[in-house]
Structure formats: structure tokens, C-alpha cells
Amino acid sequence: MQQFGQSVYQLIVEASSNLPGDVRRAIRQAREREEAATRSGLSLSTIAQNIEMAETNVSPICQDTGMPTFIVHTPVGVNQIVLKQEIREAVRLATKDGKLRTNSVDSLTGANSGDNLGPGTPVIHFEQWEQDDIEVKLILKGGGCENKNIQYSLPTELEGLGKAGRDLDGIRKCILHAVYQAQGQGCSAGFIGVGIGGDRTTGYELAKHQLFREVEDRNPIAELDQLEQYIMDKANQLGIGTMGFGGEVSLLGCKVGVMNRLPASFFVSVAYNCWAYRRQGVLLDSETGSLKQWVYERGTDVPMKDATEEVAAAATSDNSMSVNTDTDEESGRTVMLTTPIREEDIRSLRVGDVVVINGEIHTGRDALHKHLMDHDCPIDMNGGVIYHCGPVMMQDKDGEWHVRAAGPTTSIREEPYQGDIIKKLGIRAVIGKGGMGAKTLAALKEHGGVYMNAIGGAAQYYARCIKQVNGVDFMEFGIPEAMWHLQAEGFTAIVTMDSHGNSLHADVDKNSFEKLTQFKETVF
Ligand SMILES: O=C(O)C[C@H](O)C(=O)O
Numbered sequence: 001m002q003q004f005g006q007s008v009y010q011l012i013v014e015a016s017s018n019l020p021g022d023v024r025r026a027i028r029q030a031r032e033r034e035e036a037a038t039r040s041g042l043s044l045s046t047i048a049q050n051i052e053m054a055e056t057n058v059s060p061i062c063q064d065t066g067m068p069t070f071i072v073h074t075p076v077g078v079n080q081i082v083l084k085q086e087i088r089e090a091v092r093l094a095t096k097d098g099k100l101r102t103n104s105v106d107s108l109t110g111a112n113s114g115d116n117l118g119p120g121t122p123v124i125h126f127e128q129w130e131q132d133d134i135e136v137k138l139i140l141k142g143g144g145c146e147n148k149n150i151q152y153s154l155p156t157e158l159e160g161l162g163k164a165g166r167d168l169d170g171i172r173k174c175i176l177h178a179v180y181q182a183q184g185q186g187c188s189a190g191f192i193g194v195g196i197g198g199d200r201t202t203g204y205e206l207a208k209h210q211l212f213r214e215v216e217d218r219n220p221i222a223e224l225d226q227l228e229q230y231i232m233d234k235a236n237q238l239g240i241g242t243m244g245f246g247g248e249v250s251l252l253g254c255k256v257g258v259m260n261r262l263p264a265s266f267f268v269s270v271a272y273n274c275w276a277y278r279r280q281g282v283l284l285d286s287e288t289g290s291l292k293q294w295v296y297e298r299g300t301d302v303p304m305k306d307a308t309e310e311v312a313a314a315a316t317s318d319n320s321m322s323v324n325t326d327t328d329e330e331s332g333r334t335v336m337l338t339t340p341i342r343e344e345d346i347r348s349l350r351v352g353d354v355v356v357i358n359g360e361i362h363t364g365r366d367a368l369h370k371h372l373m374d375h376d377c378p379i380d381m382n383g384g385v386i387y388h389c390g391p392v393m394m395q396d397k398d399g400e401w402h403v404r405a406a407g408p409t410t411s412i413r414e415e416p417y418q419g420d421i422i423k424k425l426g427i428r429a430v431i432g433k434g435g436m437g438a439k440t441l442a443a444l445k446e447h448g449g450v451y452m453n454a455i456g457g458a459a460q461y462y463a464r465c466i467k468q469v470n471g472v473d474f475m476e477f478g479i480p481e482a483m484w485h486l487q488a489e490g491f492t493a494i495v496t497m498d499s500h501g502n503s504l505h506a507d508v509d510k511n512s513f514e515k516l517t518q519f520k521e522t523v524f
């Protein structure tokens with residue numbers, strides 16, 4: 001079994017850096033359905049570019065490599081204690097090599113273990129089976145989409161949909177509502193796993209395990225297959241789009257499982273996975289642990305752009321986010337800004353404008369925002385840009401830090417702090433994804449600021465825009481939560497909340513809610 005550890009390491013690298021073929025096909029189909037010049041269309045082309053870059057760089061598709069969750073099937077007689085130790089060691093090595101982000105945080109102290117190991121991390125399920133080989137499956141599901149998981153207890157009343165009873169139609173309403181409530185915050189368009197029944201624990205587990213099905217498979221239970229097809233049709237009429245920008249494609253997959261329940265309980269659990277649907281598996285020889293075959297089609301066999309696109313890409317600027325300046329209601333202007341940014345430049349921006357930023361930007365997320373509410377900031381942020389991002393960073397032998405992956409995190413978590421911090425520090429722009437709320441929108445108007453949505457998950461695309469790491473503060477918060485001072489060049493994002501009270505996120509939420517209400521009547 002001496003090759004088992006190496007095979008698991010290979011699995012981790014593959015899952016983190018090479019999006020599987022079935023997922024890539026789903027994203028390609030989404031691109032064919034979206035107008036190329038729309039915000040969703042542009043986002044999908046950036047996502048496609050990022051997928052290819054991650055494979056080429058053998059680096060994380062998204063900086064958040066999530067909670068590594070392994071499902072291991074072994075023949076009777078295999079020593080699972082040894083396998084568990086080898087899996088943990090493979091996780092530690094992959095983290096050291098920058099293939100996984102340091103994602104294991106002490107829930108009481110906030111301390112980051114630094115090696116992805118700790119109580120409850122990684123998650124490893126073992127099960128014996130009748131086959132001769134060992135199968136190891138892995139899913140890397142990030143925190144932002146995990147935060148959009150949701151569990152319903154039937155019967156219930158659902159906003160926009162009314163009563164949801166203890167039947168297939170009530171389940172239908174829960175699933176549609178689950179897609180609506182996620183909006184773009186979990187990096188839509190997503191893939192959902194649904195667990196019907198069980199208790200609260202096994203219901204959620206069933207939902208997550210549905211995510212190990214193939215994107216293109218069909219449900220063997222006829223009424224669940226019918227439900228899956230219905231959801232794929234109607235969820236894509238909600239108009240949430242990629243990143244919640246509005247658009248034709250809001251859901252890329254729906255997989256429903258069912259199990260028995262208690263008489264008193266009727267749970268519908270939804271595991272929402274982002275477009276960066278990173279799951280892979282390996283079949284291993286149970287004597288040597290050597291890799292015999294991949295469980296899911298590898299992404300290498302499904303390129304993200306076809307020949308025509310190569311030509312088209314070559315013809316335009318290398319920046320796939322740039323939009324033409326002839327304005328239709330979707331695409332705005334492209335504006336170049338250098339930090340520190342003047343108030344008048346910010347007040348001239350409107351929702352829909354694409355901004356290209358050059359100059360120093362600073363990362364900051366949950367721990368930093370909480371800290372800055374009642375502590376001074378170590379640097380002058382006047383005219384500055386805060387980037388909601390927890391990067392994957394590597395230090396070289398000279399002690400220099402390098403960005404390995406640097407996409408945005410979900411901004412709504414900073415809503416309790418952001419408005420106050422914008423005014424306290426004189427910040428002019430906040431970059432993140434998924435949008436922010438009314439309190440931040442009011443502060444942007446009062447102070448003169450904008451919120452810009454970067455493309456969630458495009459961690460390689462944005463890492464390429466970071467030319468240098470100028471320094472770091474608050475390393476005690478751990479790498480993802482520290483305040484990194486980054487020299488950006490060509491950092492592109494879309495204005496989705498401006499200083500005139502406009503919010504694309506509020507508009508899409510309102511429009512998609514109206515669309516949701518059209519599905520109130522009984523179907524099943
Ligand atoms: O933690 C992150 O870097 C991103 C997170 O997965 C999110 O979607 O907010």
C-alpha cells in the first residue's frame with residue numbers, strides 16, 4: 001500500500017486545479033445560452049479562462065479549496081486507520097505545496113492550524129464494499145456556497161410561493177426557493193444536491209452526497225427525475241444569472257436523493273455548490289495503492305474554448321472583461337483608475353461600468369473588519385481599495401510572498417461593518433462578490449464610494465493581476481484573514497453598487513422574486 005498516500009495527493013491536486021469534464025460541459029452550455037456581451041456572458045468567459053489557467057498552472061481554480069471531504073470505499077480487511085493517517089498527510093502536503101488553502105480554523109480562538117488539519121478537518125467517511133479495489137472520492141466545497149445551503153422543515157410557508165406541504169409539490173417549492181435565496185452569493189450558476197427525509201444531520205449529508213453524482217446522469221426514481229428536470233427548467237427562468245448579475249442561466253445541475261424520515265419530521269435539505277464544482281475520485285489497487293483510473297472524466301479532455309473562440313480571443317484585448325463602449329442597457333463603460341482614487345472619479349461611476357484598477361489594493365475580510373471597528377488601521381486607507389479576499393499564498397526561500405490564488409469572497413458577511421469602516425478609513429472602493437446591503441449602499445452614497453463585483457472563483461485570473469506582494473499585517477489572523485498589501489495591475493471588476501443609490505443586486509433580487517412567485521400554483 002506504499003503508493004496510497006501519493007495517489008491521494010494526486011487526487012487532491014486534480015480536484016483543486018482541474019475542473020472535471022462533466023462540469024466543464026455544463027459551463028460551456030451556459031456560455032452558449034448567455035449573450036456574450038452581457039455581464040453574465042463576460043463573467044462566464046472569465047470563468048472559462050480561469051479554468052484553463054488553473055489546469056495549466058496546476059493551481060487552485062478558486063482560492064477557497066473548501067472543506068476537503070473524502071468518501072472512501074474499501075474491501076474487507078483494509079486497515080482504515082492507516083488510510084486515515086495517509087489521507088491526513090496528503091492533505092498536509094497539498095496545503096504546504098499551495099494546492100489547498102489553509103482552511104482549518106479553531107472555532108473558539110480563530111487560530112488557523114496552518115496545515116488544514118484539526119478537529120473535524122478533513123472530513124473522511126469510510127465504508128466497506130464488495131469490490132476488490134479501493135475507491136477514494138473527494139469534494140472541495142467552499143465556504144461561500146456552503147453558507148447558501150438551506151434546510152426546510154415541512155409544512156412551511158415560503159416567501160413568494162405560499163404554503164409548502166408534506167408532499168412532492170412542497171419539496172418542489174423548497175428547491176425553487178433554495179435557488180432564489182442563494183442569489184449570486186454562492187457563485188452562481190450553481191449545482192444543487194437535495195436530500196429529502198432523514199433527520200437534520202443525515203438529510204444534509206444526503207444532499208451533499210448527491211453532489212457525487214455525474215452532472216449528466218438521470219435519476220433512477222421516475223418522480224425524482226421528473227422533479228429534477230422541472231427544477232432545471234424553472235430555476236433557469238428566475239433570471240439570477242452568473243454571479244447574480246441577471247441572465248438566462250442560474251442553475252447548472254439538480255440532483256435529488258430521498259431517504260425515510262421520522263413521522264414527526266419532514267426535512268428538505270439543499271447543498272448549494274458553486275460553479276467551481278470540484279469533485280473527483282480515484283480507483284486504487286488495494287495491494288499497492290497505485291492509481292488505476294479516475295472516477296470522473298478529467299477536464300483535460302474538455303477544453304473550455306473551441307477554435308473559433310481562440311481566434312476571437314486573439315482579436316480582442318487580453319482582458320476578457322473589457323466591454324465595448326457603445327452602451328446598451330447591460331454593458332457600461334470601461335474606466336481605468338489608479339489608487340489612491342479621488343472622490344470625483346468614484347462619483348462619476350455608475351452600475352454596469354467595468355473598472356480596471358492599477359495600484360496598491362488591500363485584502364480584508366471577516367477578522368479584519370471586526371478588528372477595525374474598534375482599532376486603528378496600520379496603513380492610510382484614504383482613497384484606498386479594500387478587496388474581500390483570502391488568498392492562497394506561498395513564501396519563497398528568500399521569505400518573499402507570492403500569490404497563488406486570489407479570487408473574491410462573499411461580501412455580505414461584512415455588511416455589519418462595511419459602511420462604518422468606509423467612512424472611518426476613507427475607503428473609496430470595495431471589491432468582493434455577491435453584493436452588499438442597504439447600510440453599505442447608504443454609506444457609498446454619503447461618503448462617495450463604489451462596490452465592485454469581481455468574478456467569484458476566478459482565482460487564477462486575479463492572481464495574474466497581482467504583480468507584487470508589498471507586505472502584510474495581522475498575520476496572527478492566519479493567511480486567508482490577514483491584511484495583504486498587493487500591487488495590482490489590470491484588476492478588472494464590474495460596478496454593481498454606486499454612489500447614486502443604485503444596486504444591481506437589489507434589482508436582481510427584486511426581479512427574481514417576482515419571477516419566483518409565478519411558480520406558486522401546484523404542479524405535482
Ligand atoms: O473563503 C473564500 O475565499 C471564498 C468563499 O468560498 C466565499 O465564496 O465567500
Ligand code: SF4
Nearest residue numbers: 062142144187274457
Ligand atoms: S468563492 Fe465562489 S467559487 Fe470559490 S468556493 Fe466560494 S462560492 Fe465557490
